[in-house]
Amino acid sequence: MRLTLCYLYASGMNIYGDRGNVLTLIQRCRWRGIDVQLIERGVGEHSPLHDVDLFIAGGGQDRDQIAVSRDLQDGTGAALIEAVENGAVLLAICGTYQLLGQYFRTSGGEVLPGIGMFDAWTVAGPRRFIGDVIVRARLEDREVELVGFENHSGQTFLGPGTRPLGQVLIGAGNNGTDGCEGAVYRNAFGSYLHGPLLPKNPDFADYLLRLALRHRYRDDVPLAPLDDRIELAARAAMIARIRQRGRVRSGVRA
């Protein structure tokens, strides 16, 4: 078996450890004997995307986000939409997630256009949401708790065409008001969760891999079970820690 993964904007949108999502998907394939071809596509690059089963992108700084916004408008966004319409899988965290909606209005009032894959829009808020997050999400027929860390001032709101990834149990999520976290359209997932998201949530990682295999082979392919004791122990410890101490007020900034 084989899968093609595409790490989008690796050199700029990578500041919160989101490359851990890529490492996790690659290792979980290797441990199962699934061949992985990893391609990267940065700003201004034109690596072909038609063979990609699973796209991954992370969060970055404002300057990089502006460059990514331009690149998405310049053909990459259209290619991503086409791939997702054909069943490809996509996981976009934080800064890239914001640009998959209709627009992002920055604190300076500038409007960065998005690609409208999600029926969503983002506006810079007056305060930054920083802290641990627990989300209850439904993955097909199963309900799971996802654990992560958010650090964003953009507030994202979903329109009727897009459903949230889950409901926040602890933390702010998309906007701190409606209890929603993330966005789902077909097999495309947006989320504010760093941590990174996939290492401590291996069931979500495997869900993405199952969808990617379905995209590649146009059929359900059974995924061999792995020994996830280390991952699940880390997740359980973190959920217990968050529940015990509550959300720590961080964000002591100059």
Added chain:
Amino acid sequence: MTAEAHRDHTWPGQPPTNIDPRLGLAIAAGHLAGRLSRGLGRGGGTVLPGLVALRLDPGILAKLVRGLAEGVILVSGTNGKTTTSRALSSILRAAGRTTIHNRAGANLESGLVTALIDHTSPGGRTRGDIALFEVDEAILPRVTPVVQPRVIALTNLFRDQLDRYGEVDFVAGCWRATLADLSPTTTVVLNADDPAVAALGAQCRARVLYYGIEVPGQASRPGPIADSRLCPQCGRPLIYREVHYAHLGRYHCPGGDFSRPALTVAATAITLAGAEGSEIEVSGPFGTQHISLRLPGLYNVYNALAAITCALALDIPAAAIRDGLTAITAAFGRLERISVGDRTLFITLIKNPVGFTEVLRTILAGPSLRHLIVAINDNLADGTDVSWLWDAEVEALADRCASVIASGTRAGDMAVRLKYAGVPTERIHVEPEIERALDLGLTSLPPGETLYILPTYTAMLALRTIVARRGYSVPYWET
């Protein structure tokens, strides 16, 4: 700051004159807090006296530094603050200066004030020629206008505790504003090899001295998590001729808008000897000096260069620079070696991805398999977000450790990181409790071997308390 004007006021030569009553009260309360804190054995008393004194006199910092004949030196940056200022302190000692220094690394205002009132008489006279402060990068903008430094050194800018400091462009913006306000009498010492730091010199009215490394790099492209890859003027990706680590190296903008500045002080030859230290050749206005550095790793070559360049800004003679650098040992918790019977503990602070990556590179020099403890806490002083573990190149450990114990409040996260880095799971042990992790590590360690311990900040404090209680070494505030 005129040097001679204050020379004749050295305490305790003269009786106090017209002491500001608020200042007098703050000093007295600070002294009392220091004695109580030390008497009760509650830590080193490196912060509490300053907190008390600042509460009583918020203007105390400016008042106390005013009496220093040779002014104030500030050292800031993401990594290397403590070691750079320790190296400079050693140079100043060799040059015969009496230095007031927050050497235990308490680098907020409270730590600075504590160091000062430790050297201040009840009458308000501060005994010392010069103050040397390492300063937290987030409070640098606040402290700089208050103390009007004679020299300010910035070591590097990497992603670090993003939940606390914010993203690196944000920190760079704060520093830029701080340096723009400096008077021409200040000397700014900048790492030329870090484009984000070097760019700060361009709009500065102050005198700027640059240091850097002038030997072939380890790579020709910045690493996967390089933070400053883009030209600060035009935003185009910088072209590197050499990369030493992360985004440090020799670079230029393809459009000709920006390039590495000319070096005043340069390392022109470097021989790294693993965890033992390095032999370096340094060239500058003082000619070429050969220095045996007992601090390991390329990052400590940068720290030594920063200290040398500060010393140059202070007109310290070359002989004192060489003697001072030769005499230094590692700063508290920064590559510290402790004997436990016939075994050795090697403790190295880690706090951000670049530091973690470079520490691994340094301790893994040589062929043998290593025994390690990696202790990750997520208290406020460590950063509450441990995502950064995934930006460090932990893969270097994959086939290089005999055993590794993941410890601290986020032991579970560290264990996951080790697993995905390719460390065989049977070699990964999880023990959140640091004292138990230490015992586990020591009992499974063969005689004559070294246990490498990599703690985050609060895990290191906990470890030091355990180590001191067991009599393995002296408490840091007594060194």
